[in-house]
Each structure stands twice: as structure tokens, then as C-alpha cells.
Amino acid sequence: MEERLSELIGKELLTREGVRLGYILNVLTDAKVRRVKGLECFGEDEEEFTVPWSAVKSFGEAVVLKGDTLSAAADGIPAPFGKRVYGADGALLGSVADLLREGSAICALLLSDGSALPSDKVTGVQDAVLVNQNKKPRTAVPRKKKEPAAEKTPAPQEIPVPQEISAEGTRNAAAEKKQPLPKAGSCLLTGKRLPRDLTDERGRVLAARGSLVTAETIRRALANRKLFELTLLCCGSSARK
Numbered sequence: 001m002e003e004r005l006s007e008l009i010g011k012e013l014l015t016r017e018g019v020r021l022g023y024i025l026n027v028l029t030d031a032k033v034r035r036v037k038g039l040e041c042f043g044e045d046e047e048e049f050t051v052p053w054s055a056v057k058s059f060g061e062a063v064v065l066k067g068d069t070l071s072a073a074a075d076g077i078p079a080p081f082g083k084r085v086y087g088a089d090g091a092l093l094g095s096v097a098d099l100l101r102e103g104s105a106i107c108a109l110l111l112s113d114g115s116a117l118p119s120d121k122v123t124g125v126q127d128a129v130l131v132n133q134n135k136k137p138r139t140a141v142p143r144k145k146k147e148p149a150a151e152k153t154p155a156p157q158e159i160p161v162p163q164e165i166s167a168e169g170t171r172n173a174a175a176e177k178k179q180p181l182p183k184a185g186s187c188l189l190t191g192k193r194l195p196r197d198l199t200d201e202r203g204r205v206l207a208a209r210g211s212l213v214t215a216e217t218i219r220r221a222l223a224n225r226k227l228f229e230l231t232l233l234c235c236g237s238s239a240r241k
Contacts, residue, residue: 002107005036005079005099010227012062013041013051020044021070023222024063025189026231027099028053028076029106033122033129036104038074039063046215048190050074053104080129082232085111088132093117096129189213192234200224 005027013021022043028050030037039051052074057066085093094111099119101107108116109129121131190213198207198221206220207213213234221230 002100002102004110005101005106006081006228008039008059008063009231010222010225011059013039014062014064015068016057016065017068019068021065022049023227025218025227026081026235027079028074029079029099030076031125033080033099033106033109033119033125035106036101037076040074040078042189042215042218077125078235080109080125080235081228082235083125084128085109085117086128086130088123088130088134093131189218189230189234190215194233196233198226198230198233200226 008024008027011024013024015021022041024039025042025048026040027036028038028040029035036053038053039056041049041051043049049070050073051065051070052072055065055067055071056063058064079099080096081098082095084095087093094113094115096109097112098110099106099108100110100116106119108118109122110116117131117133121133121135122129123132123135124130192213194207194209194211194213196209197205198217199205201224206224206226207217207230211217213230218227218230221227
């Protein structure tokens with residue numbers, strides 16, 4: 001069953017035991033928007049972090065993890081909500097209103113005009129989404145027959161490595177392992193400048209045009225169910241830090 005990725009934004013992120021870790025800010029995809037790679041979240045301590053898609057157990061009123069801790073950060077790019085979509089001929093096709101997923105596979109991009117564009121037409125994502133509507137699916141290439149195995153040649157004799165060089169290499173490898181992982185999160189929203197006012201259902205201004213998005217801005221958006229709209233404002237415009 002296909003579901004909209006925007007439905008995840010704003011939901012609580014819970015551990016298996018029901019402890020709230022934060023809220024979903026955005027979805028992370030691969031470079032060509034074919035698969036969901038993870039979730040970008042906003043924690044109770046006002047820090048952004050990511051969660052691998054493989055760590056998620058279930059979806060419902062909240063997103064529940066398989067375990068009780070965050071074991072690793074996720075890679076990927078923020079889902080291109082709000083970004084303009086251009087064809088191979090440079091024609092503007094619209095903007096990304098939503099993404100349809102089935103499991104971890106992204107099936108299509110829903111455009112602002114209501115049309116659906118298969119995700120396999122995407123050729124790249126930068127400031128805009130680039131697509132090739134005439135792109136044909138790949139066909140299987142017939143396998144070549146295996147040629148007779150060549151006679152084995154004697155393996156080259158290993159040259160002994162001096163002890164001091166070997167010890168230095170071991171120390172470097174150990175140092176690399178001890179290096180902490182990069183800080184999770186890519187500051188998707190915080191620090192971005194709003195291109196227009198963010199208002200609630202009654203038209204009251206939650207964040208004014210030209211203001212920078214802060215942790216307080218995100219909390220107000222969450223409280224008024226405007227987090228997805230805030231994401232669209234920040235990601236679908238030329239807002240800069």
C-alpha cells in the first residue's frame with residue numbers, strides 16, 4: 001500500500017519502551033530519490049539527529065524504533081519537498097508536493113499540479129529536481145560465458161614490514177576507530193531564513209517573513225501542526241543561513 005512521506009513529518013519518535021526521543025523533521029532519501037534512507041529528527045534537547053530507516057519498527061500515531069537507543073546515524077539527502085522539477089529540455093514541470101512510498105521504496109513524486117512522476121525518471125537532485133521523462137528502464141545484459149581459468153601464477157612473496165612502520169600503522173588504525181562519528185543531523189531547518197510568514201489555522205503569525213528558524217520556531221510549528229509547511233518553506237525556497 002502506497003503512503004505519503006509527508007504523513008511522517010511531525011510525528012513523535014518513540015523507543016520500543018515508549019520513551020519519546022523527539023519528533024520527525026524530514027525524511028532522508030538516496031541521491032536519486034529511489035529509496036528512503038532514514039529520518040531526520042528534532043530531539044527534546046533541541047538537537048537534530050538522524051535515524052536509519054532499518055532501525056524503525058512500526059508506524060502509526062507515532063514512529064517506534066526497534067530498540068531503546070539510537071545505535072547509528074543515517075546517511076542520505078533531505079527529501080526534496082517543495083523543490084522545483086525540471087525536465088531534460090529545461091521545462092519547469094512544477095514542484096514536489098509529496099513523495100509516495102511502499103515500504104522503503106519511493107514509487108513516485110507528486111507534483112504541485114496533482115500529477116505523479118515515477119521516481120525512476122529522476123536523474124539528480126541539487127537546488128532543483130532534474131528528471132528525464134523519456135528515460136527507459138534498464139534492460140538486463142546477457143552474461144558472458146566463463147572462459148577457461150588461466151593457469152595460476154605463483155603469488156608474489158610478501159616483503160616484511162619493519163616493526164616500527166607496522167606499529168605506526170596499527171596506531172593510526174586504532175585512532176581512526178576511536179574517532180567519534182560526525183554529529184548527526186544536517187541543520188535542515190534551524191538557521192534558515194523564512195521567505196514568507198508562517199501562520200496558524202487562524203492566520204496568526206507563528207514566524208515572520210525574513211526571520212531565522214530557531215528551536216522555538218520549530219516547537220511552535222509542532223504545537224500548531226505546521227511542521228511540514230515549515231519544512232516546505234525552508235527546503236523549497238532559496239532560503240539561506
